[in-house]
Each structure stands twice: as C-alpha cells, then as structure tokens.
Amino acid sequence: MSVGLLTLIILGLAAAGFLLGRQRALSAVKGDARALHSLPSFYGWSVFLFTAVPALLVMVAWLFLQPTLLETRITNTLPAAETATSSTDLVMADVRRLADGLDVLVAREGLDTAAVAALAADLPALSDRMAGVGVAFGADLDPAIFNAAIAYRDLGASLTGMMTIAALIVAAGGFLFALMRVHPEQRARNLVEQFIVVLLIASSLIAVATTFGIIASLVVESWHFFRIYPASEFFFSTTWNPQFRGGSDLGLWPLVWGTIYVSFIALVVAAPIGLMAAIYLSEYASPKVRATAKPLLEILAGIPSIVYGLFALVTVGPILRDWLAMPLGLGNSSSSVMTAGLVMGIMLIPYVSSLSDDIINAVPQAMRDGSFGLGATQSETVKRVVLPAALPGIVGAVLLAASRAIGETMIVVMGAGAAAKLSVNPFEAMTTVTVKIVSQLTGDTEFASPETLVAFALGLTLFCFTLGLNVLALVIVRKYREQYE
Amino acid sequence: MNDMRIAERTVSTNTAKITARGVQVYYGENHALKDVDIDILSGTVTAFIGPSGCGKSTFLRCLNRMNDTVASARVLGEIKLDGEDIYDKRVDPVTLRARVGMVFQKPNPFPKSIYDNVAYGPKIHGLTRNKTELDEVVETSLRKAALWNEVKDRLTAPGTGLSGGQQQRLCIARAIATSPEVLLMDEPCSALDPIATAQVEELIDELRSQFSVVIVTHSMQQAARVSQRTAFFHLGNLVEYGETGQIFTNPRDPRTESYITGRIG
Ligand SMILES: Nc1ncnc2c1ncn2[C@@H]1O[C@H](COP(=O)(O)OP(=O)(O)O)[C@@H](O)[C@H]1O
Numbered sequence: 001m002s003v004g005l006l007t008l009i010i011l012g013l014a015a016a017g018f019l020l021g022r023q024r025a026l027s028a029v030k031g032d033a034r035a036l037h038s039l040p041s042f043y044g045w046s047v048f049l050f051t052a053v054p055a056l057l058v059m060v061a062w063l064f065l066q067p068t069l070l071e072t073r074i075t076n077t078l079p080a081a082e083t084a085t086s087s088t089d090l091v092m093a094d095v096r097r098l099a100d101g102l103d104v105l106v107a108r109e110g111l112d113t114a115a116v117a118a119l120a121a122d123l124p125a126l127s128d129r130m131a132g133v134g135v136a137f138g139a140d141l142d143p144a145i146f147n148a149a150i151a152y153r154d155l156g157a158s159l160t161g162m163m164t165i166a167a168l169i170v171a172a173g174g175f176l177f178a179l180m181r182v183h184p185e186q187r188a189r190n191l192v193e194q195f196i197v198v199l200l201i202a203s204s205l206i207a208v209a210t211t212f213g214i215i216a217s218l219v220v221e222s223w224h225f226f227r228i229y230p231a232s233e234f235f236f237s238t239t240w241n242p243q244f245r246g247g248s249d250l251g252l253w254p255l256v257w258g259t260i261y262v263s264f265i266a267l268v269v270a271a272p273i274g275l276m277a278a279i280y281l282s283e284y285a286s287p288k289v290r291a292t293a294k295p296l297l298e299i300l301a302g303i304p305s306i307v308y309g310l311f312a313l314v315t316v317g318p319i320l321r322d323w324l325a326m327p328l329g330l331g332n333s334s335s336s337v338m339t340a341g342l343v344m345g346i347m348l349i350p351y352v353s354s355l356s357d358d359i360i361n362a363v364p365q366a367m368r369d370g371s372f373g374l375g376a377t378q379s380e381t382v383k384r385v386v387l388p389a390a391l392p393g394i395v396g397a398v399l400l401a402a403s404r405a406i407g408e409t410m411i412v413v414m415g416a417g418a419a420a421k422l423s424v425n426p427f428e429a430m431t432t433v434t435v436k437i438v439s440q441l442t443g444d445t446e447f448a449s450p451e452t453l454v455a456f457a458l459g460l461t462l463f464c465f466t467l468g469l470n471v472l473a474l475v476i477v478r479k480y481r482e483q484y485e
Numbered sequence: 486m487n488d489m490r491i492a493e494r495t496v497s498t499n500t501a502k503i504t505a506r507g508v509q510v511y512y513g514e515n516h517a518l519k520d521v522d523i524d525i526l527s528g529t530v531t532a533f534i535g536p537s538g539c540g541k542s543t544f545l546r547c548l549n550r551m552n553d554t555v556a557s558a559r560v561l562g563e564i565k566l567d568g569e570d571i572y573d574k575r576v577d578p579v580t581l582r583a584r585v586g587m588v589f590q591k592p593n594p595f596p597k598s599i600y601d602n603v604a605y606g607p608k609i610h611g612l613t614r615n616k617t618e619l620d621e622v623v624e625t626s627l628r629k630a631a632l633w634n635e636v637k638d639r640l641t642a643p644g645t646g647l648s649g650g651q652q653q654r655l656c657i658a659r660a661i662a663t664s665p666e667v668l669l670m671d672e673p674c675s676a677l678d679p680i681a682t683a684q685v686e687e688l689i690d691e692l693r694s695q696f697s698v699v700i701v702t703h704s705m706q707q708a709a710r711v712s713q714r715t716a717f718f719h720l721g722n723l724v725e726y727g728e729t730g731q732i733f734t735n736p737r738d739p740r741t742e743s744y745i746t747g748r749i750g
C-alpha cells in the first residue's frame with residue numbers, strides 16, 4: 001500500500017473518529033450540550049488527534065528508519081567478490097537503481113513476481129529495457145546485483161507492508177481508546193488545547209534544531225578541513241590559489257577583502273539613498289504618494305538577485321568600463337568590484353528604505369508636535385528630533401542590509417567575476433567568500449580534499465560574520481525600542 | 486451675553502492679546518468648532534473647560550496654527566495676535582509658534598539631554614550669540630519652570646529619565662526658552678500625580694506675570710485655582726466666557742451650570 005493511500009486511510013479514520021466522538025458525547029447527555037464539560041466538537045477533536053497523530057508518527061519514524069535497515073540487510077547479503085573490486089556504496093547505488101528500474105517496468109508492463117524473476121535469464125536484454133525506462137548501466141548487468149535488487153524489492157515490499165499494518169493498528173487502537181474515553185465529564189477542551197501547545201512547541205523546536213544542525217555540520221566539516229590543511233595558512237595567508245592536484249594556497253584574506261569591499265560599496269550606495277527615500281516617504285509624502293511609492297519600492301525588493309546580476313553583466317559593467325575605468329586608465333575589465341557594489345546597492349535600497357521607514361514612523365508623533373510647537377520647521381524637526389531618535393534603529397537596518405550584502409552571491413559572480421585578488425582598485429575583478437564556496441563545490445572532485453572541504457570553513461567564517469552583524473543589529477534595535485516605553 | 490463680555494473687558498486693566506472672530510474648524514466633514522468669538526487678555530491665565538470632544542484642544546491648536554500639521558483640518562474666521570492676523574499668507578507659522586509656545590498633554594521631552602531639550606528652541610531660532618548666553622537662557626528657563634534646583638547637577642542626563650512631573654516642567658522650560666508671548670497648555674497636568682500637579686499649577690500662576698497663559702483642563706477645581714478667566718465649550722460652541730469667579734458661582738447659561746454642577750460631562 002502506498003504511503004499516500006495509507007495517510008488518506010488514517011485521516012479518514014480520524015475524521016470518522018471526530019464524528020463518532022462528537023456523536024457519543026452528545027448522546028451521553030441526550031443532546032443537551034450544556035451538560036458536557038466542553039463543547040461537543042472538542043470531544044470529536046480528541047478522538048481525531050488520538051487516531052491520527054500516533055499513527056502518522058509511527059509512519060514517519062518507519063519511513064526514516066526503513067532505508068537504513070534495508071541498506072544494511074542487503075549489503076550483508078552481497079557476495080564478498082562484489083565488494084572487493086569496487087566500493088560498497090557504488091554497488092549499493094547500482095542495486096538501488098536496478099530496483100527502482102524494475103519498479104518502473106512492473107508498473108508499466110504489469111509484470112508479476114514470476115515474470116520479474118524470469119528476467120534473470122537474459123540480463124543483456126534487461127539492460128536494454130532498463131535503458132528504455134531511463135536507467136542506464138555502463139557495463140553488463142552482474143547476476144549478483146540482479147539478485148540483490150530482487151531481494152531489495154522483496155524486503156522493501158514486506159517492510160512497507162509491516163509499516164502499513166503497524167500504522168493501522170496504532171490508528172485503530174488510538175481510535176478505540178479515545179472513543180471509549182469520551183464521557184460528559186472528560187476535559188476534552190483542556191486535552192485538545194494541551195495537544196496544540198505540544199504541537200506549537202514541536203514546531204519551534206524544529207526551527208531551532210535545524211539551526212543547530214546546520215551549525216554542527218559546518219563545524220564538523222570545518223574541523224575535517226583543519227585536520228588536513230593548516231589553520232594558520234587559512235587564516236593568515238594572502239593568496240587564494242586552489243589546485244585540484246593538491247598543493248593549493250587557501251588563504252582567506254583575498255576573499256574576505258573582496259566581500260568587505262563589495263559590501264562597503266553597496267552600503268555606500270544603499271544607506272544614504274534608502275534613508276533619504278524613507279525620510280521622504282514617512283515625513284513629507286502625502287498619504288496618496290506614500291500609498292503608491294512604498295509598494296513600488298518594495299517591488300524592487302522582490303526582483304530575484306540573478307536579474308540584478310544580468311543587469312550588472314550586460315549594462316552596468318560595460319558602461320563603467322567604457323566611461324570610467326578605461327578613460328581613467330584603471331583597467332579594462334567589465335567585471336569589477338564597482339559594478340557588483342553598485343548593483344547590489346540598488347538591490348538593497350528598498351531593504352534599507354522600508355525598514356527605516358517603519359522605524360521613523362515608530363517615532364511618536366508627540367516628538368514632532370513638541371518640535372513644531374517650538375517653531376521648528378519640518379526639516380529641522382527631521383534633522384534634530386526624528387532622525388536622532390530613530391538613529392539606533394536605522395543603524396540596525398543598515399547592519400541587516402550589510403549582512404544581506406555579505407551573503408549575496410549571484411550579483412558578485414556576474415558583476416565582479418570569480419578571480420580572488422587583494423587590490424584597492426575598485427575597477428578590478430575580485431570575488432567574495434560566497435562565490436568561492438559555490439565554485440569549490442561544483443565540479444567532480446572527491447569530497448575529502450582540502451579544496452572542497454574549505455567551502456565549509458569559508459561557510460563557517462561567513463556565518464560568524466553575519467551572525468555577529470545580526471546580533472549587533474538586534475542589540476541596537478532592542479535598545480532603541482526601550483527608549484519610548 | 487455678548488454685551489456683558491464687552492462691558493467686562495472695558496473695566497479690565499489688561500488689553501486683548503489674541504482676538505478671535507467667527508472661528509470655524511472642520512476636520513474633513515466634521516464641523517468641530519462653530520463660530521467662536523473670544524478675546525484672550527495679556528497677563529492673564531485663561532482656562533478652557535468643557536466635556537471631552539467639545540473642541541477645546543482644537544481651538545487651542547488654532548492659536549499657534551498647529552492645526553496646519555493635521556492634513557484634514559480647515560480653519561475659517563479670523564484670529565489676531567496683537568492686531569495681526571495669524572492666518573495671513575505673509576505670516577510664517579514657524580515664527581508664530583516661537584511667539585506662541587505650547588505644552589502638551591503628555592510630557593514629550595526629546596530623547597536628548599536636559600540641556601539640549603531647553604536649548605532646542607533658542608538654537609533653531611538663533612536667539613543667542615554664544616554659548617554663555619545660551620547657558621544663561623537654559624538656566625533662567627529652568628529656574629522659571631522651577632526645575633533648576635532639581636537638575637542643575639545633571640544637565641547632560643537624558644530628559645526622558647526624569648519623573649513625569651519633572652518632564653512636564655522640562656517641557657514648560659523648553660517652551661519658555663524661546664521667550665514666547667503666549668503659552669498654550671493642553672491639559673498639562675492630566676498625566677501627573679497630585680504633587681506634581683500642584684507644582685505645575687504654582688508655576689502657571691508665576692508665569693502669568695510674563696506671558697498670557699491659556700490652559701485646557703478637565704478639572705474644574707484646577708480652572709478655579711489657576712485662572713482669572715474661564716471659557717466653557719460645549720459641542721463645538723463657545724457657550725460662555727467670563728471672569729472665573731463669575732462662571733463658577735453665577736453662570737449665565739443653563740448648559741454651563743449643568744456642566745459645573747456635574748450634570749453634563
Ligand atoms: N486630528 C483630528 N482629526 C479628525 N478629527 C479630529 C482631530 N482632532 C480632533 N478631532 C475631532 O474634533 C472634535 C474636537 O476634538 P478636541 O478638540 O480634541 O476636543 P477636546 O480637546 O475638547 O476633548 C472631536 O469630535 C474630535 O473627534
């Protein structure tokens with residue numbers, strides 16, 4: 001039975017449980033809902049939850065464990081000769097692909113078990129048929145692999161069958177248990193509400209746990225990296241020159257420098273323009289202008305960064321090269337830090353302006369009234385009262401924009417290129433940490449060399465960077481919040 | 486009733502500082518203030534009383550054109566300060582507000598130091614030539630607001646760190662630092678405790694020697710304690726205006742009497 005169908009059956013049973021639970025509660029008091037402890041639907045929900053949730057949990061846990069179980073069991077049955085010549089992982093990958101291919105064949109041609117077993121007679125023909133359903137094998141099919149695939153399918157099918165039975169038993173058990181417990185005095189409402197609290201806690205735990213999981217994997221892989229590559233080289237060398245034959249220079253600084261340089265230019269563009277736009281919108285614009293201009297600015301924030309990257313590649317880069325870099329003798333590359341910085345700055349304008357606008361709006365009207373009441377003009381009020389009051393929040397907004405700039409990849413690849421360089425000339429191509437993370441991981445290299453593992457060390461560095469900025473921004477913003485309370 | 490008022494004014498030694506004639510205020514379609522005529526005397530504390538929403542604040546805000554900052558508000562009629570129409574096109578509302586200071590219901594010190602709060606007006610209007618003069622203005626304003634002794638050792642501390650009553654006196658000091666001729670106060674004590682209220686009331690009485698003070702208040706006792714003149718507003722109309730003693734002991738309009746005796750409110 002497929003997982004989808006099983007889920008439907010469990011939910012159907014739970015829905016029936018809802019109706020029956022409600023019905024049972026009502027009939028216990030002869031239809032007078034006032035005599036019940038809770039509203040009738042809470043009794044229904046309690047049956048629903050007891051039926052569906054444990055069964056679905058069993059199912060999910062089973063689905064998580066099944067592949068591991070299947071893998072170990074089948075690996076153990078493989079003949080020693082198979083695993084001697086090539087790695088177990090590769091053999092198992094073939095087994096899995098063959099099993100999947102057989103599934104497709106069975107579904108397409110309606111073969112029965114005997115017919116599948118008969119396929120063993122002519123393995124080359126099977127190989128061709130497999131290619132027909134999109135599963136290609138390089139060498140000829142090995143009978144051992146075929147047998148393993150058959151065993152794989154059989155064991156998988158029986159495990160799935162066991163899961164179905166287990167889930168259905170749990171669902172039915174929960175159904176009966178909860179239905180029997182329905183009773184006019186039962187605190188069904190409290191039960192359902194407690195259950196919802198547990199659900200909310202679980203959801204937030206998932207978010208937190210994922211964060212920790214990501215950090216842990218970064219840390220572990222970085223640790224692997226530092227075992228095979230000296231940390232002093234990584235942190236203090238000023239050359240970045242990965243060689244895929246080994247002997248690479250993996251110095252962090254050219255990348256950090258590129259990141260800082262590009263982000264700096266982006267902020268020099270975005271912070272003043274965004275802030276001034278925010279001041280106009282919140283202090284000067286009439287409600288009508290504001291109602292149209294603000295959404296328009298926010299549309300700018302919705303443009304995917306790859307589109308900005310195209311803009312950098314085909315428009316801004318060549319223009320800067322032809323009109324600034326070449327006449328000034330500063331280089332002839334159309335990829336440059338300046339290009340990426342400018343375009344990224346444009347991307348960040350709505351980010352800064354919309355956050356700052358909210359912050360400026362949060363400055364109480366009483367502050368402005370106080371200033372106007374003393375005979376200050378609008379611009380004096382903005383300059384001397386509103387902006388100083390909003391300043392910490394604005395700094396927070398700019399720092400948040402900075403951490404976005406640091407994490408941006410697409411615009412840098414297309415605008416600034418991928419050459420790691422330590423230079424102060426803004427018209428030279430440079431690159432950033434994120435771009436190098438991508439380029440170190442693309443390609444067919446083994447996942448154990450310093451050249452690929454460095455990506456994790458870079459990721460960890462970047463993470464520490466942006467985490468620091470975000471914490472700083474949050475601290476500043478929080479301090480600002482306290483000011484008027 | 487109008488005749489009475491004119492008779493009273495002629496016996497008074499004070500001259501009219503502000504004269505308002507036929508003032509109407511609309512907020513969009515809402516006719517919030519209807520045909521108000523009033524003369525506010527110099528050297529006098531004038532109290533505006535009346536039930537909530539009757540237009541007291543609205544009228545007060547007409548006197549320094551703070552209603553200009555409300556997009557939907559429209560003011561008709563004539564208001565003269567020392568004989569000069571303040572709604573005339575040539576009058577800059579910004580300079581007007583330096584002459585007609587305002588203190589708000591809720592203390593609203595700027596999130597700056599105590600010193601900078603008081604120095605704000607003089608700085609933007611360029612009233613002083615140097616730092617020494619500015620220091621002097623700050624000190625005299627804080628003294629007049631009866632706050633100097635409490636804050637003289639912490640002028641650089643933030644104004645928002647003071648107690649409610651101190652904050653309100655700081656706002657008064659801030660308003661008088663621009664040496665206005667008229668001081669408008671919109672329920673200046675409604676956010677204060679009784680002790681702070683008493684301090685501010687005492688202060689208002691002292692300020693009378695230099696400014697015309699107009700105070701909106703919800704408390705009739707307060708109006709009786711601090712003002713010489715009282716105006717009673719009801720549903721956007723100025724119902725009665727006269728000597729405070731007379732309004733409270735011998736109101737001429739039945740609506741005033743009902744309000745004072747607590748029957749409408
Ligand atoms: N900013 C505003 N926008 C629209 N209507 C307002 C505004 N301020 C006051 N009003 C209206 O004007 C009327 C008078 O209000 P207000 O002058 O504040 O009364 P008071 O100060 O006597 O309690 C009320 O009906 C109020 O709803």
Ligand SMILES: [Mg+2]
Pocket residue numbers: 541542543671
């Ligand atoms: Mg009011």
